[in-house]
Structures are given as C-alpha cells and as structure tokens.
Amino acid sequence: MAPMPLEGIRVLDFTWVVAGPVATRILADQGAEVIKLERKPGPPGSRQTGLQGDLHRNKRSIAVNMSHPRGVDIARRLAVKSDLVIDNFSARVMRSWGMDYASLSQINPAIVCVSMSGLGHTGPRSNYVSYGPTLQALGGFTMLMAEATGEPAGYGYSYADMSGGYTGALASLMALWARKRTGQGQFVDLSQFEAVVSVIGPALLDIAANKRDQTPPGWASQEGPAAPHGVYRCRPRDDGDDDRWIALSVRTQAEWDRLVAALGAPGWTADTKFRTLYLRMRNRAELDAHLATWAAGQHAEAAMELLQRAGVAAGLVANGADICARDPHLRDRNFWGTVTLADGRTTHVTGIPMKLSATPGAIRTPSPEIGASNDYVLGELLGMDRAERDELVAAGALWP
Amino acid sequence: MDAEGALAGLKVLDLTTARGQFSGRLLADMGADVIKIEPPGGDHARRIGPFLDDRPHPDRSLFFWFYNLNKRSLTLDLRNPRGREIMLALARGADLVIESFAPGEIAALGIGWKELRAANPALILLSIAPFGQAGPYRDFAADDTILTAMAGMLYVNGSPDRPPVRPLGLQAYHSSAYYAAIATMCALFARDRDGRGQWIDLSMQEATVSAVEHVAGSYFGEGRVEPRRGTLHWSRYFRVARCRDGYVMHCSLGDWTSLVEWVAGDGKAQDLVNPEWEDVLYRAVHAEHLFDVLDDWVKDYARDELLDRAQTLRLPYASVRRPEALFDDEQLAARGYFVAVEHPELGRTIRYPGAPYLFNGTPWRVRRRPPLVGEHSEEILRADLGLDPAEIATLAAEGAI
Structure with missing residues (x-):
C-alpha cells in the first residue's frame, strides 16, 4: 500500500463535540496518528456507529484524568513526542493544565498548537459558551435562513461545526508546512465564529460597501440570476x-x-x-x-x-x-467507507471526499472505545511498564 | 519570526471558475502566490453580483472580490495554441494547478494531467468537479443549489410540512473549497517525501455529503431517514424562539440547575423543576415540551438582555442577530476580523471579512486587493517567463493574452 500523505505526523487531540473531531478526522483519514485524550465515562450513546462512528474512525484513544497532576504529566510527555496539539476548549482550559502553547513550546519548540474555540482566545467575549447552532445565530445565519414569511426556518444542522472543523484541519496543515521551512512551531488561535461567517462573504461585502441591509434570499439564486x-x-x-x-x-x-x-x-x-x-x-x-x-x-x-x-x-x-x-454515483465511486466493529459486524461511515491519485487516504479502523489505545500509547510510545500504569490507575490519573 | 505567511514560496495556477475559486483564496491568504488565470474579458464570476454601488462591471463584483482577495490575475486564452504554451511554461515553475472545468475539458485543451505531468513531474493538479472525474453522473450539470440537493443537505432544511428551504450561502462550494485546499496541502506533504506530484479528484457532491453532519450517521447508525425539523436542531438540544424584540436560540446543554433557577424565579418553570429534567438525554427526548415551556418564558425578554444574562450564568444561549450587527461586534473588532482593503482606482476603502484564525508565527494578512482583469499579465509574463515587451505585444496581438 502506498504511504499516506500525513504519515509520520502525530496529533495529540483534546477535541470534543463535533467541530474539533471533524478537523482531526480529516488528518487521521490521510494518515496522521491521532491520539484522542479523553475522560471516562464519556457521553452516553454508541461510539462505534452513527455520527460518533463517523467522527472518530482512524483515531486512537487514551483515558487520562487531566484533573490529576500525574494525568497532566502524561499529556505533557506525549506533547513532547507530538507534532500538533489541538483542542476546542475556551482559552482558560489548556492554560490551567499547562498545556497551552507558551508552556508546551518550552518543552517542544517545534510543537504546533491549534485551539479551535468558539469565539477565539482574545476579545471581550472569548469566554462565551457556544455550540455550532448558537454561533450560527450570532453570525446572522439563522436570521437569513427563513421562510418567505420571515419566520426562521433553519438550520436543523450545524454548518458552523463543519466550517470550523475544515478551517481547523487546514490551519493545522499550514502551520505544520511553515514549520518545515522555519523549524519553528506556532500557536493558531482559531475562532469558529469567524470561520462560519465567511460563508456569507459576498453578503458581508454588500453590507460593507453598499450599506445594504440583508434580507433572507429564500429561493433567489445566490450566484447570479436564475429562473426557474x-x-x-x-x-x-x-x-x-x-x-x-x-x-x-x-x-x-x-x-x-x-x-x-x-x-x-x-x-x-x-x-x-x-x-x-x-x-x-x-x-x-x-x-x-x-x-x-x-x-x-x-x-x-x-x-x-x-x-x-x-x-x-x-x-x-x-x-x-x-x-x-x-445513489448509483456515490456507490460507483466507492464513496462510503466500511469498518468492522469489535463484535464482528460491519458498518458504513462517511467516506473521504478527496481522491489523491498516488497517496490516497484510507478508512482503516472503527471509532475506538475510550482508552482502547492505552497499551500502545502509554506502553510503546511512553515506555511505561505494566506496574507503573497500574499504579497510575490506582492513583486515579488513568482509567484502565 | 517569519512574517511571509505559512505558504510563502508556493506558486499556484488557479484556473477555477465560480465553483472552485474559494480554494485558491484560502491558499493565497496564507502567502501562496496564486495566479488567477482568466479568459480574455475576465472570469464569469466577475459577472455575478452584488456589485459595488449596484453598477455591474467586471471590476466591481463583490462576489468576485470576496473569493479572489490576495490573488494576481493573468488573462490567457487557453484555446489559443500560444495561450496553451504559456500555460504549460507557467506549469513548469508551479507547485499546484487548480481547476474546476467540466471533467475532460482540460484534456481537450491539451493541458490535462498527461501534459502537465510531462511538463513538471512535481506538479500537483487539483480537479474540482460537481461529481468528480469518474462515475455515472460525471457529466451531470450542477450549481451550488443542485449540489446541496443531491448531497442530502437541502432535504433537511426547513419545516416538515413545507417545501425544503435553500441553505444560506454557497455551502456546497465552500465545503468543496475547504476540502480542496486541505487536499492540496496533503499532496504537498506527500511530495515532500518523494518529489512527485499527483492528481487530486475532488467531488463536490462528496464534499457536501460530508458537510451534513447527521444524515449519513443516522441512516447507517439507526436506519433513520432524517426529516426536516424546522429550527429544532437534529440533536434536539437547540431551537429558535420568539422574544420581545426578535428571536433567541435556546440551548438545553449547559448548567441545567442555573437555567431552571432562573426560569423558576420568573415564575415560568412549570414542570421543569421536576428531577427527571436533570438528565440531559431526557431533555433531548422531550425537547418539544421543554422548548414550548421555555418559549413562554423568553417571550417577554429582549434578546440581548437574555443573551448577556445567560452567558453570565454560562448557559450557551444566543441571540438571533442580523448580519449587519457583525460590523459593530466588539468581539470581532477586538480580534481585527474585518480588515480595511484599499481600492485606489475606485477611491474606496472597504472592510472585508478577514481570516478566521490568528497565527502567531506566520500571520495572515492582506497583500493585495482582488485583481482587476488581467492586471498582472505583463508582470507575470516578464518576471515568471522572462518574455520581453515585444514578445508580450505579439501575444496580445494574436489574442493569446
């Protein structure tokens, strides 16, 4: 099998909910080693199928208690062996653990840190709690997605989580690319809010340049006139x-x-x-x-x-x-991925919408249960023996 | 450190039309030299509005401006044999070629993968097409609307008892452009190992399918065909409500105790004080009743009052704002999101939406306003290909540029 484009890149992944996991899914699909650092118990519901199965395939998972100082120590040791540390918390969380760029760059000057918070790390509202749908409301999106009567009609889904996730993956790759030239890591402070408002870019310029108040376009074409x-x-x-x-x-x-x-x-x-x-x-x-x-x-x-x-x-x-x-076309292009679950069943997951002719990505493993990669990550990568790990479990820094 | 931008040194030939043009901007924003290659007279996207002062003109399209900031422009007739030669000569010195023609069209023009690879084995070619380069729908025609339809995005927008509502903005184009930019970055990483370029087949339908978070997951996970749900989010944790001066968005995630205390203090909690509501999954299952009770609670609040108080309690509520409000938003202002871009030939300075991220080492910046039609043709032919003024004049006379 041809090597995948991002082989050799290790990602320490603190992301959760949707936007962050979308970013790291893209990196994992192209061969990056993505290690999710999670707590137990996780949210209820299956991790293997549905959206969760889509989001976490191809990733590894370790169960580390970041409220315990020795849990933080494990995370910091992993950061030394990683290329990218990525999160979608608000600003204070990573700082409180000493996992922010200022701290990590002292132990790994080449580290790239990407933080995908809702509204960014700076500014008067950086501490806002938000989710994709609420960012769409703040961004003018929800107002413009209306029935002919003006009544809000959508969204029933969060495009904000996608635009945030895609921007997160792209920003990560660009920062890692710059590192090849400069040898230096850097910190990327990404605002999911800013990412989603760009989808109405031409409307924003219409406001800025023509001072025109925007109205819901409804079925008016948004790329030049069309009828029908x-x-x-x-x-x-x-x-x-x-x-x-x-x-x-x-x-x-x-x-x-x-x-x-x-x-x-x-x-x-x-x-x-x-x-x-x-x-x-x-x-x-x-x-x-x-x-x-x-x-x-x-x-x-x-x-x-x-x-x-x-x-x-x-x-x-x-x-x-x-x-x-x-859809015969998606089937013919072999778009949907297939993964085999722990119980031997197979399930389909959303495929990879980019086909690189020489080094295509691949869907290799299903979404891991939380802590499924403790052996590999703690044993092989960090060289901890069984006794040390048992002791960390007993101390409450790790979940088995 | 390095103020050049993360992608400084990369050269990109951007042949895209409206449906692919955002991908080149994403690269240009971070310092890649993106040359927009337009047909004589300019790209069709320049004819799409809105226009500055509502005066249609190829150099006044706000639609074009947004997607082509930071690029240079070269007009080139790819149907002219000399135009084709110039394209191949430029490809010899480029890292990427991005195109969004109908499948097979660049091959018919003699600038397909075969010719480009022969000209430059390290070149990466990215082809963006509605349904990709192969498959039974390969030659189907589609714009953003048709793509949102065929990707399962349009169906889930709107109310269950009414026709689907078209998604806002060009979400199919944007999703495809993000994947396109990401794919080129991946190909660059691969090339860094073996020195070889490759051809990327990007299907916009697939990119758009991937951008609807819940539809495929629900189908494969639970065998459920996702319906339209109005403003009730598919997760059942969010819904829009009318308030005194507009709309707000409820969110039943976050600290339930604080929310119920507040609602109860207003005398509006009804049965929400019962302990079963403390379970977040119970709240999702009974979302309709929950939000009906909360609708009655918020109806007398002003939306910003509600937002401020909710956020103080760390409740993820939001107000439903007009997009005009973004220009007065303190948060965006503090982060410098909107950037003033000068258009000297028009005597205007216009605030553009800027970058969604702050890179502390290789920052984003505006290097040039969107190009006029063919603005950099001479400069590119002279500096990149070493042509002299007489040769350039001949090319112009022959209609190649």
Whole structure:
C-alpha cells in the first residue's frame, strides 16, 4: 500500500463535540496518528456507529484524568513526542493544565498548537459558551435562513461545526508546512465564529460597501440570476414516500432551450412572458406553477435523469436513504467507507471526499472505545511498564 | 519570526471558475502566490453580483472580490495554441494547478494531467468537479443549489410540512473549497517525501455529503431517514424562539440547575423543576415540551438582555442577530476580523471579512486587493517567463493574452 500523505505526523487531540473531531478526522483519514485524550465515562450513546462512528474512525484513544497532576504529566510527555496539539476548549482550559502553547513550546519548540474555540482566545467575549447552532445565530445565519414569511426556518444542522472543523484541519496543515521551512512551531488561535461567517462573504461585502441591509434570499439564486430555480414536488415513490422533490437551476438561454426541449415543448413554454431570463425572473411565480404541474406527474429520479441527459442542471432532493443506499454515483465511486466493529459486524461511515491519485487516504479502523489505545500509547510510545500504569490507575490519573 | 505567511514560496495556477475559486483564496491568504488565470474579458464570476454601488462591471463584483482577495490575475486564452504554451511554461515553475472545468475539458485543451505531468513531474493538479472525474453522473450539470440537493443537505432544511428551504450561502462550494485546499496541502506533504506530484479528484457532491453532519450517521447508525425539523436542531438540544424584540436560540446543554433557577424565579418553570429534567438525554427526548415551556418564558425578554444574562450564568444561549450587527461586534473588532482593503482606482476603502484564525508565527494578512482583469499579465509574463515587451505585444496581438 502506498504511504499516506500525513504519515509520520502525530496529533495529540483534546477535541470534543463535533467541530474539533471533524478537523482531526480529516488528518487521521490521510494518515496522521491521532491520539484522542479523553475522560471516562464519556457521553452516553454508541461510539462505534452513527455520527460518533463517523467522527472518530482512524483515531486512537487514551483515558487520562487531566484533573490529576500525574494525568497532566502524561499529556505533557506525549506533547513532547507530538507534532500538533489541538483542542476546542475556551482559552482558560489548556492554560490551567499547562498545556497551552507558551508552556508546551518550552518543552517542544517545534510543537504546533491549534485551539479551535468558539469565539477565539482574545476579545471581550472569548469566554462565551457556544455550540455550532448558537454561533450560527450570532453570525446572522439563522436570521437569513427563513421562510418567505420571515419566520426562521433553519438550520436543523450545524454548518458552523463543519466550517470550523475544515478551517481547523487546514490551519493545522499550514502551520505544520511553515514549520518545515522555519523549524519553528506556532500557536493558531482559531475562532469558529469567524470561520462560519465567511460563508456569507459576498453578503458581508454588500453590507460593507453598499450599506445594504440583508434580507433572507429564500429561493433567489445566490450566484447570479436564475429562473426557474427552486424545488418542485414530484410523484410519490412506489414505497409510498411522498416527500419527493426535484431541484432545478436554469440560467442561460441555452439552458432554457434545453429544458423546453426536454419537457417536449409544451404550449406554455412558448409564451412570450418566458422568452428571456429577465422575463422568466419577473414571471417566476407563473413559471413555477407550470413546472410544479409537470413535476407532479414525474418520479424525481426519472425527472432528474431526463433533464440531466438534456444538459439541464436538475437534481433529486436526496434524503438519507437516497444518498446512503440508492445513489448509483456515490456507490460507483466507492464513496462510503466500511469498518468492522469489535463484535464482528460491519458498518458504513462517511467516506473521504478527496481522491489523491498516488497517496490516497484510507478508512482503516472503527471509532475506538475510550482508552482502547492505552497499551500502545502509554506502553510503546511512553515506555511505561505494566506496574507503573497500574499504579497510575490506582492513583486515579488513568482509567484502565 | 517569519512574517511571509505559512505558504510563502508556493506558486499556484488557479484556473477555477465560480465553483472552485474559494480554494485558491484560502491558499493565497496564507502567502501562496496564486495566479488567477482568466479568459480574455475576465472570469464569469466577475459577472455575478452584488456589485459595488449596484453598477455591474467586471471590476466591481463583490462576489468576485470576496473569493479572489490576495490573488494576481493573468488573462490567457487557453484555446489559443500560444495561450496553451504559456500555460504549460507557467506549469513548469508551479507547485499546484487548480481547476474546476467540466471533467475532460482540460484534456481537450491539451493541458490535462498527461501534459502537465510531462511538463513538471512535481506538479500537483487539483480537479474540482460537481461529481468528480469518474462515475455515472460525471457529466451531470450542477450549481451550488443542485449540489446541496443531491448531497442530502437541502432535504433537511426547513419545516416538515413545507417545501425544503435553500441553505444560506454557497455551502456546497465552500465545503468543496475547504476540502480542496486541505487536499492540496496533503499532496504537498506527500511530495515532500518523494518529489512527485499527483492528481487530486475532488467531488463536490462528496464534499457536501460530508458537510451534513447527521444524515449519513443516522441512516447507517439507526436506519433513520432524517426529516426536516424546522429550527429544532437534529440533536434536539437547540431551537429558535420568539422574544420581545426578535428571536433567541435556546440551548438545553449547559448548567441545567442555573437555567431552571432562573426560569423558576420568573415564575415560568412549570414542570421543569421536576428531577427527571436533570438528565440531559431526557431533555433531548422531550425537547418539544421543554422548548414550548421555555418559549413562554423568553417571550417577554429582549434578546440581548437574555443573551448577556445567560452567558453570565454560562448557559450557551444566543441571540438571533442580523448580519449587519457583525460590523459593530466588539468581539470581532477586538480580534481585527474585518480588515480595511484599499481600492485606489475606485477611491474606496472597504472592510472585508478577514481570516478566521490568528497565527502567531506566520500571520495572515492582506497583500493585495482582488485583481482587476488581467492586471498582472505583463508582470507575470516578464518576471515568471522572462518574455520581453515585444514578445508580450505579439501575444496580445494574436489574442493569446
């Protein structure tokens, strides 16, 4: 097997919840040795399947009590043998343990520390307690994700955890890259809040430059005018699921002509009020009504195939079963990963959305139970013998 | 220490269109020399609004500005044989080429992986495409909207009894761009060991699937198809509530005792004083009732009053703010998040959203405002390829640049 890109990079991982583990999952998928330092008992629920299985695959786990001075000592010894120490606590936590960059750089000058706190380590609100959804609310996201009535409509998920996680992985790699040139580690103070507001960057410039108050865009396209542009309800599936929709996005005149042809050029498409993009935008309510009537007689999958074969940007509004079990393209690309659990069952996990031709990443091991790697990390990496570890367990610094 | 930026010394040729352009900015921000290669007349993204003062012009697109800060611009007609030669000559001195054309298009232009690798075996090529470089949907057309649909992101946005609501911002493009930048960094680490470049196939659908935290996990873990839930977060710990002057976001994580004491002090706790609510999982299971009780409690509070008091008690509540408020946000101001970028030819200085991180050794900084169409063509051809003014004039006359 070809070596993976990040082989040889060791990460001491203090992250928890979602954003931090997303960052270290990306590093682990590409071959970094990620050692999660955790406490027992962990949060309730399975670690092996679902989101937790997705987040922690390919990682190792040790169970260390950071409230015990000898637990902190273990963590510091590991930091000496690591390239990256990463956390998503607020500023005071790592400092209180002596695990902040100022302390660690004295025992390992090449260490890179990345802290992915909610609002950053500096500033008057650095001590705010936050989660992905609350950062989206503070960032203007929740306000702009609204129904036509202005009533907030979303999110039911946390994009903030993803933008924070991706930024964390990228920042880690960039700091490690700089170290190759300078020989020096550094501290990266990442604000998940700042990461998520960048997703509405052009809207922020519109506020800054044009002083325009933003309104929820709803189904207005956010990358130039488009009409039709929206979702249209389709025929129920044969299994009775009637929450089926097709999304359409038509911009240029050529795309419109292809749509008309694919629909079989019904009479309404020749109406002069739909002749140009400008007119289609102006008369979009009527246009949407025609398309809704058409879609109601179609299965969403068949409508997508028909329109895509004609060169129209159309997509099934896929649900969990569509993407995980039915999408032929994701299956053909072998996107979903498979891991074998401790009890011999296998489960699928979210795959790796980047294929490097020579050194691809790989999904190798399932999410570890807390403390599953105590033997390897404490025994092999730190050279502790059994007696010493037993004594640390007895002292309350380690969980077996 | 080194004030050049973490990626100083890297040379990137950025052929991307709107759907891939953020990846180059992520690299340019940290000091890579990113040359945006645009067709004569400028990239299509320059025609996407909003525009400065609402006056459409290729050099006034705020959409283009946000995604192209810190890059240089070279106009090059890749369909012209001389344009192709210049592209290959530049590739000889580059570390990365990033492109987001339809699959097969760069090969048809004679600047595909085969030609690029022949020109420079250490080169890394990153191809960003809606459905990647292979598979049955390879040639399907998609913009951000269609990608959010086909990745399972759109379906879970909005209320269960209403049509899905389009996610805000270009989340499919952004997710793909982050993965793209990360993938190039990984390929650089690999190249550092063996000196060899490689070709990265990045599927935007896959990147977007990966960005919806719960949909696949619920399906594989519990066999559940995640529904739309309105503003109730899938974890069932968060929901939006109306208050006196707007909206706030509830959060039932955090110190329950403090929250209940506060609510009870206002005479609004109802059954939340019962001990079963101390269990965080119980709160998730009975989230609808919990938030209904709390909705009645917050309705007379002003949102900032509630936020301040909640945070004092270390309760992770939030107010639902307008994006305009970010420009007056003390926290962002203290961290220098917004940065003034001068546009001298327009006589304007505009506050841009800056970097989401502070690197203490190799800091982020604005090195140049977004480029005008072809602004650096001559400088790049002269300094990077050593062409003389007469040769450059000939290329311009032939329509290659």
